[in-house]
Every structure is written in C-alpha cells, then in structure tokens.
Amino acid sequence: MRRGIYLVEEVDFRPMNSRRPLEYLTWLTGYKRQDEERDAPELTEGLSIRSRDIDLVGAFYAVGITGHPQFRAVTLWDCHGGWDGGWRQMMDIYDGVDARLFLSDIDDLRFSAFSRPLGAVHGSPALADLVAEGYAAPFYLFESAQVRPGAALDYLDAVRAERAPVLADHGHRPVGLYEVLFCDTEVVTVWGMTLDDHLALQRSRDAALGLDDEVEADGRLLDWSRRAREFLAGPWRETLLAPFPGSRLSPLARTAPPARF
Known part of the structure; x- marks a missing residue:
C-alpha cells in the first residue's frame, strides 16, 4: 500500500471582515462537490485544477479563541x-x-494562504476510509509542532504508541498523523472529538496540575507533555477547528449554503 499524501492549507482574511471566511468556505465546498462526478482532471479558467482525485476532505473555520489568528480557515485535502x-x-x-x-x-x-504537504505515517488512518465510514466530529484538534531536525518520525511514533491511547480514553480519535514533507522539522496531527470530550480532557489536565479538585485527574496527560519535550525544538501549539457544513468531515456534510459562482 502506497503512502497517503495530503495537503493542509491555512488561509487568512484581512482586513477583519467576518463575512470573508464564510464566502470562501461556501465557494470552496460548493465547487468541490461538483468535482465529485468528474472523470478526468481539467485546468479551468478562474477555478484552477478541477479533479475528483484532489479531494477536499475537511474545510474548517478556525476557533479563534483557542489561539488562531482571527479570521482563519483551514482545509485538509486528500491526494487520491x-x-x-x-x-x-x-x-x-x-x-x-x-x-x-x-x-x-x-x-x-x-489575504494569505500557507500550504504544507503532508505524508501519513504508521498508525495514521486513511482519510478515504474515514469518509467511507461516514465519520464526522463536531470539533477537531489541530496540532502543529516544531521538532528537532530528523525527529519527526520518532515523535509521531511516540504519539501513536503513547499519546493516542490516552487521548482515546478521553474520546479523541486520530484523524491524521503527518510528517510535513520537504522539511525535517515539523509535524501535524489532527484528532476528532465532541465538545464535552474536549472540556473533560481540559479539566482532567487541570486536576493533574492540582487546579481542579472536582474531577478525576489523569497524570498521563502531564507525562506526555514531558515526553514530548524530548522531541520538540520550537513552537508547539494545539488549536480547535469547527467543520464547515458541506465538507466531508462535517456532521452537516450535505447542508452547506449554495455556492455562488
């Protein structure tokens, strides 16, 4: 089985106009739905490459209160x-x-767009399999981490073996474990979860820090933070994404507003 190749893109909108992310995500999900019936790729004027093999699996509105610049959209593409x-x-x-x-x-x-090609590693589910299953979550956890040069695969192996079971106990499902390609210092991981699971995990971590005595502590969350520092060499950040209606990973996958062309 060949390696899964994906693409993540982060898009900023300035000046701060909250309608622009809506217009962009509506336009994007609309034209990609049309591509599902294409038999062959085509380069079109005004819409660039049209192909069913370049699959918009996730289109997300970035939850700004979790650390994203406002306003931002994130898209996740599957290169079939x-x-x-x-x-x-x-x-x-x-x-x-x-x-x-x-x-x-x-x-x-x-205003700007930043694309990064991603290579799946062992333990990363195929996005096409998640789509076929009909999986969708109300929220997604998006991690971007700078690791020591050459440590990306080692970090992701540790995530798969050590972190994923802990997050699974807190209702977080792995969506993608990725090496950022054409560099050797960055990884991306994506996890699906409910809002209740997100909140419960935060409180379990607070309890492990001795900052919440009303819930059960999970010291493994702190153990992972210490373990991760063996691989990290720069910024590490987790932020939340809300799936946009019309994208495949949205619980409202077929209820997007109509696209305007």
Whole structure:
C-alpha cells in the first residue's frame, strides 16, 4: 500500500471582515462537490485544477479563541493515488506555467494562504476510509509542532504508541498523523472529538496540575507533555477547528449554503 499524501492549507482574511471566511468556505465546498462526478482532471479558467482525485476532505473555520489568528480557515485535502495521483495532478498545472494558473474567482478574497504537504505515517488512518465510514466530529484538534531536525518520525511514533491511547480514553480519535514533507522539522496531527470530550480532557489536565479538585485527574496527560519535550525544538501549539457544513468531515456534510459562482 502506497503512502497517503495530503495537503493542509491555512488561509487568512484581512482586513477583519467576518463575512470573508464564510464566502470562501461556501465557494470552496460548493465547487468541490461538483468535482465529485468528474472523470478526468481539467485546468479551468478562474477555478484552477478541477479533479475528483484532489479531494477536499475537511474545510474548517478556525476557533479563534483557542489561539488562531482571527479570521482563519483551514482545509485538509486528500491526494487520491498519492504521489502519482492527486499530487501529480496538482503539479501538472505548473508544467509550462499556463496563464490560467493566475486567474481565480476568489482573487482579493484571501489575504494569505500557507500550504504544507503532508505524508501519513504508521498508525495514521486513511482519510478515504474515514469518509467511507461516514465519520464526522463536531470539533477537531489541530496540532502543529516544531521538532528537532530528523525527529519527526520518532515523535509521531511516540504519539501513536503513547499519546493516542490516552487521548482515546478521553474520546479523541486520530484523524491524521503527518510528517510535513520537504522539511525535517515539523509535524501535524489532527484528532476528532465532541465538545464535552474536549472540556473533560481540559479539566482532567487541570486536576493533574492540582487546579481542579472536582474531577478525576489523569497524570498521563502531564507525562506526555514531558515526553514530548524530548522531541520538540520550537513552537508547539494545539488549536480547535469547527467543520464547515458541506465538507466531508462535517456532521452537516450535505447542508452547506449554495455556492455562488
């Protein structure tokens, strides 16, 4: 089985206009639903590459109160077929630098966008399998961590073996364990959970710190923080994502507002 190749993109909107993330996510989920019936990829004027193999699995509104810049959207893409599938199709649009590459229906809507290619590691579920299962969560935990050069795979092995069982006891399900490709210092993990599970985990950690005597403490949460520092070499942050209606990982996957073209 070939390695799963994915893409995460973080999009900022400035000046601070709360309608822009809505317009962007509505537009994006709308046109990708149309791509589900395509038989072959196509480079179109104004919409760039259209392909069912470049699958918008997750479209999220970033929960700003958890540490994201406001306002931000995050998208998670599955390159079906890996390197030789969706990834090749995305790269093909740069072959010859076709003029259509520079045209977009959403010009001036986004302020900036930061894309990172992701490679799945052992223990990371295939996003296509989660979609086929119909899995969706009300919230997703998004982790980005800077690790020592060359330590990405070791860190993710430790996450799979040591952290995932602890989070599972708190209702958190792994959605993706990823090495950020074309560098050797960054990892991304994604977990699905309910709001109640998110709150319960925070209180269990507080209790382990001696800051909450009304719930049961889980000292393993603090043990993991100490263990993680063996691999980390820079910023580590977890933030929350709310799935946008119309994306595959949303409980409201088919109730998105109609797209406007």
